[in-house]
Amino acid sequence: MNNFDHIYKHNYPKLYRVAIKMLLHHDEAKDILQEVFMYYYQKTNSGYKIEYPTSWLYRATLNKCMDLNKCNQKTVSIEDHENNKSMLDENLAERSFQEQVIQKALSALCDSEKELAILYSEGLSYKEMAEITGIKYSSIGKTLSRTLKKLNGILKKMKYEMY
Template sequence: MKNFNDIYNQNYRKIYGVACNMLHDSDDARDVIQDIFIYLHKVLKKGKIIEKPPNWLMRVTINRCIDLLNNRKKFCTEEHIPIVVTEEKILEKKQDREILKEALKQLNPKERALATLYGEGASYKEMAEITGIKFTSIGGTLSRTLKKLNEILKTLHYDLH
């Protein structure tokens, strides 16, 4: 049980960032992360040992986000999704982030998870463990995902530098 605080402090920001990138809603991301840490606390309290807590947390976060996105799809059409319009005077970096978020929304949840992990600097091994994609397939799958993301960005009239 003594590891919970360390695990929480070392991993909260990173998995919160991943949840935000996948869900595009900070309130939903906080809810998902809260549920995950409550679940982690219960698991540790039962005496179970988690060998690689960062990978475990990332996998659980991505799976919960995918579940939430899939449930949203069942009950929500695109007409009901609010479109965020940025003001002209917002910094270019923020605009870039918004364009990237919009592009990520157009990927399926597995692709979004892979692109997010890549952006977070995860290794291929970590990507394989977290997403459940075979290690030998990560390179090709990631390459196709990044190519697809680049094509989406082009349709949004944005070129990667």
């Protein structure tokens, strides 16, 4: 197995979960990952050295997801929650109600907070989160704490609890 195959098989499931959490659409997540891995393959085959491929792939995936979200303007304000219960995407129908609530709350966060919360939910270490987001390692803990506190406040406004 060559290096690209190993990196692809090792990282695809994790990156797919992140893309789904960012985009809420399976097809869009698959398309984004195809673009990211094609770009990675082209870069590495042209001689470009990527020192931390996993971090690079996470960053590229998050950037592509944010770009697509900006184009589609999928962000919904938390105040519209009560009026827009029927707005939940049909692709979310198969997801549990809890996941839908969490996705709605995440959509109220800014992009950098959403990224951090998603990376934390994926079980990444502070070091990995710092490499991916560009936030100083010494600041990750405090920034993550603030993000989770803000997320908890959003959920409380929606009359849910975070545990």
